[in-house]
Amino acid sequence: MTTLAEAIAADQLGDRVWLYSNYHCNLACSYCLTESGPKVERRELDPATMLDIAHEAKGMGFTRIGITGGEPFLVPELPEMLLELSAVLPVLVLTNGTLFQRSLLERMAPLGAADVTLQISLDHPDPVTNDVMRGPANFRKVVEAVPALLGLGIPVRIATTLEDGDAEDLPRLCMLHRELGVGDDDHVVRPILRRGRAESGDMGVRARYLDLPPELTLTADGAFWSPFAPTVRQGVLDTDLLLSRTTRPLQRPVDAMLTVLGGRPAGADSTLNIR
Amino acid sequence: MSEMTEREILRAPGGPRVRLIDADSAPLLVRDHFAGGDPGPIVASLAQVPELVGPTLPFLGTVLGPSWIPMREKEIVILRTSAVMGCRYCTDTHTVVALDSGLSHTEVRALRGDLPAAAAFPDVDDRALIAWCDAVAFGVEADIRPARAALTIDDARVVELTLLVATTVMLNRYATALALPTSPDVRDRLLQEAL
Ligand code: SF4
16 A cells, blocks of 8 residues: 555545635625635636546545536536546536536536536525625525536535624525435534634634645645645735645655655644534 | 735835745755744745755855865956946945954955955055956956956866856846845944945
8 A cells, every 4th residue: 555545544534535626706795715716816727637637636545536626517528527536536616506507407407427526605594694694696596506416416515604693594505405305414614724814804614724624635736634724815825725836747746645644743643623 | 825915015115126035934854044043045945945945055055165275266256246247235245254354454355345446445456356257257357357367376276266157147147036134133244344
């Protein structure tokens, strides 16, 4: 077994490689870690590179791919790219779920037979409260998109990002996701992280790198410790969780990650339920 | 994305031309370099690309740091080269190191170009070394040939001191291009020494 495979097998390192497909977004959520929005620089990973990375990752022993951003579905060729990527490794895509108009859903249909899961953000059972954080009509678009995607045979998870005090509304949100057809095992709840726009807005919990499960994450700016790492504050990329600017060959950032893991204090596991 | 904007660079004409990493933004693999306080602008700039720090610092330490050649001799080379290259950051920083390595105030002034070398260095070998630094830094073959002929040191010394000139030139270009700032401690010391 390689050192990487051993680290994955020992659960010291996630088996998924995350790719930041882009940084721009049609929304501009108040707690966004990446300060994404319609006008930010796109900083895309090009589709051919993402496919190459998937092949390389598989060859090294990674077993899953994650796509995040920004809003990945702003990348015009994403549905077709997901089909190709999923032929290499199972794919999880994080999306705000607001772009699934009929024409996009038609292009998504082939993914029903592929190994692609969507994780859609929904923060609150009350449309008004939800939309204050995530933008106008967000709630309506999400509750329409979830059944439509499930109807195509595409598995959907719901991700809820909670600010302190929102927890009492969680049972109502759980009723809602069940009604939409998403089971409890597919509901991810995590706190707002005090990085990016959340930090500027004085929101969320501060996390040390030890609180963030290590999952190799590649962006147009380099390789990072976790998908929660390549954050942006006041237009400047956070470098505290940067592993290396060099992302290829993948062995380079993997070596950097294994070096950091080697220096991690024993028993220093995450306590913040950030996943 | 972590770049300085054109406006930021123009707004701070005397400041560094890249963002210097501080302890809070130090990448995981280079945090140790920030544990003891400000590591200086060379490390703080290199930390933008963490994978450069690991290989570069030992190289610089080996070439510029203590070795079998006395530090006085090495500082003659580093300070002279930096002055010839017009690197404010390296000249200021190594003026202090040179004084602390046993070079006199007059010798330091001569190496900085404020006095003729002959006025401060009566030893012909020191003057030959200074001429070698000048020739290698300028890189003109017609100067390098006679300067090499005037050196009476053995080949091993020529190799190490020439690599020292070349590495100093590299750092001079780097520090000057990025306008790395002289530390307040060095500035205070230069004021004290009237340099
Ligand atoms: S949190 Fe997600 S949906 Fe909201 S602005 Fe950021 S990237 Fe877009």
